[in-house]
Amino acid sequence: MDLHDQLAEHVTFFGELGVTGVSRDRRWRERAPDMSNGAPSSLAGAAAVADASDRSAADILAQIRADIGDCTRCKLCNLGRTQIVFGVGNPDADLMFVGEAPGGDEDIQGIPFVGRAGQLLTKIIESIRLKREDVYIANVIKCRPPGNRNPDPDEVATCEPFLMRQIDAIKPKVIVALGKFAAQALLKTQDPISKLRGRIYRYGDAQLIATFHPAFLLRSPERKRDVWEDMKRVRAILRGE
Numbered sequence: 001m002d003l004h005d006q007l008a009e010h011v012t013f014f015g016e017l018g019v020t021g022v023s024r025d026r027r028w029r030e031r032a033p034d035m036s037n038g039a040p041s042s043l044a045g046a047a048a049v050a051d052a053s054d055r056s057a058a059d060i061l062a063q064i065r066a067d068i069g070d071c072t073r074c075k076l077c078n079l080g081r082t083q084i085v086f087g088v089g090n091p092d093a094d095l096m097f098v099g100e101a102p103g104g105d106e107d108i109q110g111i112p113f114v115g116r117a118g119q120l121l122t123k124i125i126e127s128i129r130l131k132r133e134d135v136y137i138a139n140v141i142k143c144r145p146p147g148n149r150n151p152d153p154d155e156v157a158t159c160e161p162f163l164m165r166q167i168d169a170i171k172p173k174v175i176v177a178l179g180k181f182a183a184q185a186l187l188k189t190q191d192p193i194s195k196l197r198g199r200i201y202r203y204g205d206a207q208l209i210a211t212f213h214p215a216f217l218l219r220s221p222e223r224k225r226d227v228w229e230d231m232k233r234v235r236a237i238l239r240g241e
């Protein structure tokens, strides 16, 4: 494919994602000093500019959902997904949780984190005296991978821009990346979750904390203590401490 065709494909893809313009504002390209691997991508910035207006976060989220449509952009549409699992919660949330991908229960109900791991996530949220309805919950991948396998890199690359737009719409103060997959996708790193935990990252205007996935906690309950430490950090940031 020559450069012209590549560019045309790129622009078409961005158009499909609902990106109607790009910004020359250099702030969209600036990265936080300690975040060489974790700032929002320029695509997210471009999408954010497209979404930036006086519209409410709820309206922007509705637009992003409409842009996704009955998505056939990646192979997951043909691999047994029942429906797209977009996201749930308060569009104006200060706190946003990002998981990996829908599992079986989520695929059936169309809502993220409603299975056993989801019930544990609800408890984790309540542990800092918030309700599920107060926060926003989404996944990196919006369709269930067959057999709950890990998402493939091309599936992440295709779907991730919609997550970026969700983050840009909600403008959370704190993002909690649940598990290795979400943390690696958001922070653009291959580091293990054990290394990514325990510090606070800047993610655009938000602060990002990586913690263990609730499904991992179901298998390794002894790590709940670590998640509690992470959630105390989250609570402190939300309280402005």
Ligand code: URA
Pocket (backbone or CB within 6 Å): 099, 100, 101, 102, 103, 106, 111, 112, 113, 114, 115, 117, 118, 139, 215
């Ligand atoms: N695990 C995830 O990462 N996301 C869900 O929505 C459910 C389980």
